[in-house]
Every structure is written in C-alpha cells, then in structure tokens.
Amino acid sequence: MHSKKRDPVKYYVGIDVGSASVRAALVDELGTVVAHADQPIQIWEPQPDHYEQSSADIWAACCSVTKKVVCGVDASRIRGVGFDATCSLVVVDKQFQPLAVNCEGQNYRNVIMWMDHRAVSQVERINATQHRVLRYVGGVMSVEMQPPKLLWIKENLKESCWEKAGYFFDLPDFLSWKATGVTARSLCTVVCKWTYTSDEGWDDSFWKMIGLEDLVKDKYEKIGNHVLSPGESVGKGLTPEAAEDLGLPEGIAVAASLIDAHAGGLGVIGADVKGHNLPCENQPITSRVAMICGTSSCHMGVSETPIFVPGVWGPYFSAMVPGLWLNEGGQSATGKLIDHVVRGHVAFPELQSKAAASAHSIYTYLNSHLDLIKKSLPVGFLTVDLHVWPDFHGNRSPLTDLTLKGMVVGLTLSRGLDELALIYLATIQALALGTRHILETMQAAGHHINTLFLCGGLSKNPLFVQMHADITGKPVVLSKEVESVLVGAAILGACASGDFASIQEAMAKMGRIGRVVQPNREHKRFYDKKYEVFLKLVEHQREYRSIMNSF
Secondary structure, X not given: OOOOOOOOOXXXXXXXXXXXXXXXXXXXXXOOEEEEEEEEOOOEEEEOOEEEEOHHHHHHHHHHHHHHHHOOOOHHHEEEEEEEEOOOEEXXXXXXXXXXXXXXXXXXXXXXXXXXXXXHHHHHHHHHOOOHHHHHEOOOOOOOOHHHHHHHHHHHOHHHHHOOEEEEEEHHHHHHHHHHOOOOEEHHHHHHHHOOEOOOEOOHHHXXXXXXXXXXXXXXXXXXXXXXXXXXXXXXXXXXXXXXXXXXXXXXXXXXXXXXXXXHHHHHOOOXXXXXXXOOOOOOHHHEEEEEEOOOEEEEEEEOOOOOOOOOEEEEEOOOOOOOEEEEEEXXXXXXXXXXXXHOOOOHHHHHHHHHHOOOOHHHHHHHHHHHHXXXXXXXXXXXXXXXXXXXXXXXXXXXXXXXXXXXXXOOOOOOHHHHHHHHHHHHHHHHHHHHHHHHHHHHHOOOOOEEEEEOHHHHOHHHHHHHHHHHOOOEEEEOOOOHHHHHHHHHHHHHHOOOOOHHHHHHHHOOEEEEEOOOHHHHHHHHHHHHHHHHHHHHHHHHHHHHHOO
C-alpha cells in the first residue's frame, strides 16, 4: 500500500495591535499557532484622560514581530495576512504623514487611543441631538467612539490638525492601508465606531447636525467612501514596500480588518462544541457570547434579527459574523483595573518579592494565597463583607454613564498580604458581576444566551474564569489556542486568500475548544446576594451624588 501524500501545510499571519503591545502569530489551516511574537508600543498620557500613540511606532512593531514569526518558513506556504487593532483614531495629512493630535505639536503622536476620554463635552452634545443613528449604539454614544474625537480635534486643533488632515483612519484600517496602499475601510470599524450603516451608508444629516459638515462636502473621502466586508481581499495584496517591511513576499492577500475584540470573537464563537455537553450544542451561534477580556472587556453577542439593547452598542449588521447582527457590551477597565488595585496596595512590594521568590507571577501567587486563607470556606465566600463597584473609568455598559466612579465597601485598617488578596478577589468578582449585569440586560431585550466563550489575557487566570462561571451561572468555554485574537486575525487572512469559502467555514475549522469550566451551582445563592449588593452600590452612588449636586 502507498501512503497518501499530504498537501503542504498552509499558513496565515495574524497581526494584533493591542493597547500596550503588538503581537503576531503564524497560524496553520487548523487554527494552530505555530509561532508567536510580541513587542511593546509606547503610550503617552500628556494630561489626565488623554492617551496618545504613534502610528509609526505601531507599524514598526508590526514589522518586527511579523519578521520573527515567519523567519525560516517557506514563504510560498504563507497565503494571507489579517490585521486587527484597537479602535483608536489615526490622523494623517494629505501626503499620509502623521499629524499631531495634541497641543504640543508632536506630529509623531498622531493617534488618539480608544480609552482617551478628552471629548466628554463633545459626546454630551452629540447625545443631546438624539439623532436616529444613536439607536445603533444603545441610545447613547460613547466618548470612546470616533465622532466626538473628531469634533474635539476640530474645536481644539483646527488650524494645526483639522484643516491639514487628509485622512482619519480607525487603526485597523490604517494598518490595511499601510500594507496595501488602498484606503478602503472595514465594515466593522465604520459601522461600530463611526455611525455608518450597512444598508444606507453615511447619514449626512448626522454629521451636519453635530458640526462636522466638512466631512460630507468631500463625499466622506477623509473618513472612507469605499467599504469592504471583514476578510475581503484588499487591493492587490502587499505592496513591495510593505512586503519588504514585513519580511513577506509581495502580493500576498491582505484582508479587510477587524477591531481587536471582534477578531477575538471570530476566533472563539464559531468553534465546534460537539461532545462537550454544553447547552449551546445543537443550538444556533446566537446562544453564545464571546467575551474578550484584556485591558478592557467586550461582550459580543449575535442575532439573526436586529435587537436594540439599551446601553449596549449595536445592533451592527455583519460587523463580526457575516449575515448576523452584533451587539457589543463592554467594560472600559478590567485588566487595567485589576493591575491598578493590586499595584496600588501598600502590600504590593511584599507580594512582588514573595511571588519572585516562588518563581510565580503575582496573580498566580495571589490565587494560591487565597487558597491558603480560605480555611473551610469556598474562596469566593471570603468577600462576604467586602464589595467593589468596578467603574473606576466610567461605565460603558449597560448604564452608559461616563461619570460613574469606583467604590469599595468593607475596608479595615489591616494592610497586609491577606487584605491585598481579598481586595483582588473582590475586584475580580465585581467585574464578573458587571458581566452578569450586561448579560441580563441583553437577555431582557431578546437575546437567548446560555454559554460564555472567553479569550484574551485574563482568560489565562483560573480565578477570573471560575468567578465568571459561578456569578453568571453559565459554563465558560476556553479555546484550545490561548491567543484567540490572533487566530481571529489569521482567519481574516485565510478568507482573503480564498482558501475558505466563507468566514463561517474558517471559524469552524480554525477555532477549537480547549477546556470547559462549569459553574458551581451550590454557590448560586451567595452570588445572587452579592449581585443584590452590587446593584445597591450604584443606587447609593447616584443618591449621594444627587445630594452633593444640590449643594
């Protein structure tokens, strides 16, 4: 007998630009990450709530990590490239040179980051218009979206930036332009962050009403008048210059991009769940929510018909999965909040030294320490008298209240490692309670959700995962590949190459399940009570603010 000759393995490059680093992966046609690299990128915070980056710094990092993951690989087997990135705003002039988004005139700082909250006044005025496009962002536009940032630039940097600007890109679209020389935008970015609709396109009346009629006059050339579906091939693939920069052959297919959270959703939500005894088995994909949890968190749910959820972004048609409507909940600070709470505690130096001595990360050490101090109790029950409201950077969903602050109830004079471990636990629980709040709001509006699919950095923390299962009461699915966002980006490249007939086919073949974490049903009553307290916290905050506002 002759052995069957296997076809050569096909590879795809996924490039992910996060808040603090750029990562790349070489992924095969089965969704296995063959090689992975990352590199930090710079963030400037010139004043409170202003966060800026450099598109040149970001592109240089993209090139560096890509060269690392393709080193030594037969280039003829690399079939496509996909980008995802944070929904930050990139500004360039008519010659595509960077323009300063700051009063200091530092042109290399030409990116307003997604988490920048400088445009509070502008978004309040936009929301006051009650324009019909706001229906598609949960009724209230976020300061993290692009229209308020554009208005801020016009009002504060009119001569130095607004009048000189040639193009305003969402960062994922900047990357596909840099790779191909084509200024086409992704349906994902313009629908989710710019108010474009897949059926009607741009709404002239909205831009005129908010004072950005300039964008209408040039037929939206500055913000995009050529829109492609995610995964669609852009132009003629990599330009010679981009190919040299990235260490790839000229002409390799480049996909229309995705926002990073949406790439994570793509990487996990369509996985085959047969044989895992999950409630979503033999159910449509609409029974699932993909939760992408890193610096911030996004909760992505899809539906066959549009569902309008108060305080939750969307519905957006085909913004993640073609043919389905997307709703996107979110928390503006999750990993960032946990870091803030832990590193700001007086016992942090002790934690740092003990974790280093045990050769563990600080979070692995904290999880072990909680197991030591729990005695006969379940770990989660340690916070019976300690409660956190997690909106230290405002509430994105479902309350859409930028002015909300963080709260901690139950502090004592104790300052040791035990207390640090407890506030760490209470913060993780608060984030999970916030997720429950988002899911319940989505379900009340018409979603039918029975399973969570987690990816991102925080999905590597077993305590974070278990608390989300216990507090929401839903099983949590973790993907086989931890780097699901990179797999999602690679899926885009695979589609652009023509190797898969559709994104759905690529999702099913390249997204794979690793582990399932079930909720502990015996703890339900405790977490129901914690949730009651959680909702009371925001009531009390609003009550005391009302009292003080009357002063």
